[in-house]
Amino acid sequence: MARLRDRERGCPWDLEQTFETIAPYTIEEAYEVADAIDRRDFAHLRDELGDLLLQVVFHARMAEEAGHFAFGDVVTAICDKMVRRHPHVFADASFESAEAQTVNWEALKADERSARGDADTSALAGISRGLPEWQRALKLQQRAARVGFDWPDVNPVFDKLHEEIDEVRAEFTDGADAQRLTDEIGDVLFVCVNLARHAKVDVSHALRHANAKFERRFRRMEAIAMTSGETLAGKPLAEQDALWNRAKAEEKSAG
Template sequence: MRSIDDLLTIMARLRDPDGGCPWDLEQDFDTIAPYTIEEAYEVADAIDRRDFADLRGELGDLLLQVVFHARMAEEARHFAFADVVEAICAKMVTRHPHVFADAAADDAQAVAASWEAIKRRERAADGDTDTSALAGIARGLPEWQRAAKLQKRAASTGFDWPGPEPVLDKLQEELDEVRAEFAAGAGRERLTDEIGDLLFVCVNLARHARVDVSTALRHANAKFERRFRRMEALAAEAGSALAGTPLDAQERLWDRAKAEERAG
């Protein structure tokens, strides 16, 4: 059975200027970062599909990303993989005083509150003078995720709707504003602003429903793909291509694909 040391050795060999891999040697933090994000999403996809054989492989791919970044950092004399392990171990111990010290936390909500309080103290100790409830939310997050974090932090101060009903009312209000902009022939800047407001409220609705936005959108994407592919198959069975089928006929194919899926 191979160990993490074997993976570190392989990565070092790939990055060795003397006989290493030309592709791996050309990479830097900026070029590898998109692969890191992609691998994280592939892990989430395997979990969503409950494909644990695939999850094993995807977790390996994600681990490789950590090792790759650590190797480049070691080459630049910033830090090594051992420092990454030390840092995360120290963080986990520090941020779980209810497990590793004598603090108390009765439920997951209390743990989350303690975690955020410890993070604030850590930022202050590092000289961060931003005391806003919104401090420390990374700007590199996918925007839907950053929206959810902004809303959650704001809610921790009491700035929140009491339930989903007023969020639904706000959603209708924002939708009406988008309709009005279209009717007025608004330009891209105005539409970007209003559609952004609409999407922000959609994220808030998901938060109130305790639904992960990414998971919901993945399900919607998968459902659309299944039904669209079935439309293509139905058109092919009828001896035609979907691209040449009139819109009203395409809509009937869509309805048929939906009905088949629900019946199945």
């Protein structure tokens, strides 16, 4: 990376990059890693982990050029943090359960924030605003649950979901503006995350699975239409629905 960023002999594209321009690639590569894991493609996972590591190296190199820190400092910092946050492994502490360990982990993180001068003592303190919103919703719910603000089981979550969907329907019926619909649909999505949490289902994994299923069936619809020399765009919705049902039935019959 130092060679790529060399002002005289480096790559023009790499030289143009900043923390801001590279950040989206960092996020993208993390999702590529998750996708490879979902598909159990370990050869691809190896490559994607390399791509993700390159992102760390890229940021560290830019930081070193600016005089902030170097890659070695990144490694030292995470090693120190892991030792500090695992006193039951690297020191004499012991915990009676994984839950107790999690409570201690959060307490250590709060101490670290306090040492940095962060005066926020809320149970929700430290949740990054840079997370995908579905993930931030999940973390907000998890933190609230740790202090007892949570439904006792999944049944009230279903009730809440129905309530929020009814509110969205009412807004549509009343001709609500975009802001009202944004607010109400946001409530539905927040409850959906809560439903997944109570079901112990990973939201991202579930949505990736749904996306993959939709893409697979839609592509099959296109393929069926092409066998008759047609395209989906030339068919009315009823015929497209019939193709969707056929693609769906084929999947079920194939197991």
